Structures are given as C-alpha cells and as structure tokens.
Amino acid sequence: MIRFNQPGLVGPEIDYLAKAVSDGHTSSSGPFSDRASAILCEALGVPDVALTTSCTDALELTAMLLDLGPDDTVIVPSFTFTSTALAFARQGARIRFADIEPRTLGIDPNHVAELIDDSVRAVVVVHYAGVPCDLDGIQAVLARHPNIEVIEDNAHGLFATHRGQPLGTFGRFATLSFHETKNFICGEGGALIVNDEADISRVHTLIDKGTNRREFLLGNVDKYSWRDTGSSFGLSDLLAAYLVAQLEGAEEILRKRAAVTDRYMRALTPFSERLGLQLPHVPEHGTSAHHMLYVLLPTNEARNAVLRTMKARGVQATFHYVPLHSSEAGRRFSDSHHACPVTDDVSGRLLRLPYYNDLTPSDQDYVVEVFIDAASTAV
Numbered sequence: 001m002i003r004f005n006q007p008g009l010v011g012p013e014i015d016y017l018a019k020a021v022s023d024g025h026t027s028s029s030g031p032f033s034d035r036a037s038a039i040l041c042e043a044l045g046v047p048d049v050a051l052t053t054s055c056t057d058a059l060e061l062t063a064m065l066l067d068l069g070p071d072d073t074v075i076v077p078s079f080t081f082t083s084t085a086l087a088f089a090r091q092g093a094r095i096r097f098a099d100i101e102p103r104t105l106g107i108d109p110n111h112v113a114e115l116i117d118d119s120v121r122a123v124v125v126v127h128y129a130g131v132p133c134d135l136d137g138i139q140a141v142l143a144r145h146p147n148i149e150v151i152e153d154n155a156h157g158l159f160a161t162h163r164g165q166p167l168g169t170f171g172r173f174a175t176l177s178f179h180e181t182k183n184f185i186c187g188e189g190g191a192l193i194v195n196d197e198a199d200i201s202r203v204h205t206l207i208d209k210g211t212n213r214r215e216f217l218l219g220n221v222d223k224y225s226w227r228d229t230g231s232s233f234g235l236s237d238l239l240a241a242y243l244v245a246q247l248e249g250a251e252e253i254l255r256k257r258a259a260v261t262d263r264y265m266r267a268l269t270p271f272s273e274r275l276g277l278q279l280p281h282v283p284e285h286g287t288s289a290h291h292m293l294y295v296l297l298p299t300n301e302a303r304n305a306v307l308r309t310m311k312a313r314g315v316q317a318t319f320h321y322v323p324l325h326s327s328e329a330g331r332r333f334s335d336s337h338h339a340c341p342v343t344d345d346v347s348g349r350l351l352r353l354p355y356y357n358d359l360t361p362s363d364q365d366y367v368v369e370v371f372i373d374a375a376s377t378a379v
C-alpha cells in the first residue's frame with residue numbers, strides 16, 4: 001500500500017528529544033521552544049511567534065485575544081477544517097461562511113464583501129494546500145473596513161509567499177500547525193504568529209493560564225499572579241525539540257516537497273485536457289509551500305470511482321474537507337445561511353494523491369499510472 005502520508009525525520013529529532021529529557025526542561029517555555037520561536041521570527045521577519053499545542057489552540061487563543069463575544073461575527077471559508085470555525089464559535093462569536101474562488105480554493109473576496117456588516121470583527125483566510133489565497137482581493141475589500149482584523153489560518157502555508165512577503169504576516173495574527181500531517185511536524189503542535197508588538201505581552205499571559213509568568217521568568221517581577229483569561233496553550237519542550245530539528249531542516253524538507261510536486265505536475269499535465277482534470281494553480285505573484293497535490297475530477301461520481309479503484313490497487317488517495325456551511329454544527333453556529341456553490345462543487349470533485357517528503361519517484365510513478373488508468377475509465 002502506498003500511504004497517503006508518512007511523517008518524515010530530518011535527522012537530529014531523537015537526539016534533540018534526548019537532550020530535552022536529560023537537561024530536564026520538558027514543560028513549555030523551555031530552551032527548544034525559544035530556539036523554534038527564534039527560527040520562525042527570523043525567517044518570517046515578525047516580532048514574536050508563540051508555540052502552542054496545536055493550530056486549533058492558536059486559533060482559540062486568537063479568538064480570546066480579540067475578546068470576541070455573541071455580538072461579533074467572524075467570516076470563515078466554508079471549505080476548511082473545522083478548527084478554523086470552531087475556535088471562534090467556542091468563544092461565542094457567530095460564524096458567517098464565505099465561499100471559495102475556484103483558482104486557489106481560498107476564500108472569495110467578492111463573497112466576503114457581500115457578507116460584511118457592522119457586526120463583523122474578523123475575516124479568517126486559509127491558504128489551501130500552501131498556495132496563497134487572493135490576498136490582494138481581501139486587502140482591497142478590507143481597505144474599506146479598517147476595524148475588521150485579518151487572521152491567517154496558515155496551517156498549510158509556512159514559508160510560502162505572496163508578492164515576496166511570507167504568508168502568516170498579512171494579518172494581526174496567524175496560526176501554524178505542526179501536526180504529523182503537515183510539512184513541519186512534532187506530532188501535535190502549533191504556533192501563533194504575532195505581527196503587532198503591542199499584542200506580545202497579552203499573548204503570553206493568555207498562553208500561560210492567564211498569568212504574568214513570562215515576566216517572572218524574565219526577572220521583571222518577583223512573583224507571578226492571575227491577570228487575565230487564558231488557558232494552558234504552551235507546547236511541551238519535548239515536542240519543541242522535535243520541531244527544532246524539523247525547522248533547521250526546512251530547506252531540505254521544502255526541496256523534497258517541491259520535487260514531489262514537480263514530478264506529479266509533469267506527469268499529470270499532459271492528461272489534464274483529455275480527462276478534464278483541474279490541477280493546482282499558484283498565482284503569478286505567489287510561491288507555494290508544497291503542502292499537497294490535489295486534482296479536481298470532472299464529476300463527483302468520477303472522483304468517487306477513482307478513489308475506489310486506487311484503493312483496490314494499493315494507493316491511498318483521499319478526499320478532503322466536507323463543506324462546513326451545511327454541516328450540523330456549521331448550521332448551528334452560523335448566524336445566517338448563504339449558498340457556497342464553489343465549495344460544494346470542489347468538495348465533491350477533489351482528490352488528494354499520496355504526498356510526503358520521502359515519497360520515492362518510482363512510487364510516485366505508480367500512483368500516477370493507477371490514477372490515470374482509473375480516471376480514463378471513470379470519466
């Protein structure tokens with residue numbers, strides 16, 4: 001069986017884990033967390049990156065930092081993982097689902113413009129598959145609404161760029177995921193990118209059970225106490241040690257993933273017209289983080305038939321997000337219902353091929369052979 005995903009090691013992960021254990025700092029805010037944060041701050045050119053136990057937690061933290069409540073609305077794409085919406089619903093905010101646009105599968109700025117009213121406090125964008133969404137379009141719409149925050153759920157797009165600027169640096173906050181299925185991993189993990197220096201102090205209070213423990217650790221106060229709301233969001237230094245190894249190997253990981261993308265694209269492109277396939281599109285002013293390789297089949301029936309055939313021939317391909325706007329919880333937590341026809345269409349036709357750092361060229365060629373055979377029969 002060629003698996004859909006296979007978590008990959010760069011090299012020093014186990015040594016770093018052993019060092020965290022033997023040095024004795026295994027809770028959050030340890031030396032490896034500082035190292036991971038410093039690498040990310042330097043690479044992204046941002047004032048702070050706070051490590052969290054997941055991207056979901058970083059999104060929940062964002063909702064707390066914005067002090068959202070029942071009178072506030074957050075616009076979220078329907079084509080995304082539940083966490084993008086759940087984190088804001090959990091804080092009591094109302095969710096309004098926007099459709100995606102068909103080129104990047106990111107949130108559609110025109111639909112966002114239609115959905116904005118005085119209750120909207122934030123728009124959450126997702127860079128699906130590590131490809132920048134239409135940030136120019138979003139910025140143009142929000143230029144007329146300076147009080148609405150942009151939050152980037154950048155679970156897929158670490159180190160991708162839009163007009164030369166790293167994804168994750170366009171809104172007030174952005175979130176990252178280091179879940180084992182992502183490009184850079186530590187089992188379960190995430191981070192909050194803080195783009196405004198004025199937010200740093202409160203971010204650390206909310207991460208650390210509502211206390212000013214960071215000030216205490218920095219030697220600025222002689223004891224710490226309860227100051228604000230918050231939770232226990234900090235990443236264990238054991239996992240941060242694993243993550244540092246991955247981030248230090250980021251160039252190698254990205255090079256391998258770019259090679260996987262290139263090989264798939266070269267093999268699939270010649271068939272796209274005949275079989276009616278839509279392949280990923282990277283906008284002219286952007287670069288991709290190479291998070292995955294998806295294909296849109298012409299119909300839902302063809303997609304499902306191809307998935308079945310591939311499974312029978314030992315290749316684990318898969319579908320992706322089920323639209324949130326029509327889900328049970330999506331209907332419960334949204335304040336109004338809006339059609340998202342592109343989301344419905346894409347969700348029914350999208351198929352993801354096996355994709356990981358160490359996928360071999362020969363396994364990739366087999367995946368393509370099986371896919372093309374199956375698609376030629378199904379369409």
Ligand SMILES: Cc1ncc(COP(=O)(O)O)c(C=O)c1O
Nearest residue numbers: 054055056081083155177179190
């Ligand atoms: C777009 C998006 N946001 C958030 C998440 C949640 O990430 P985590 O598992 O780190 O909480 C995912 C997970 O797949 C995702 O795809």
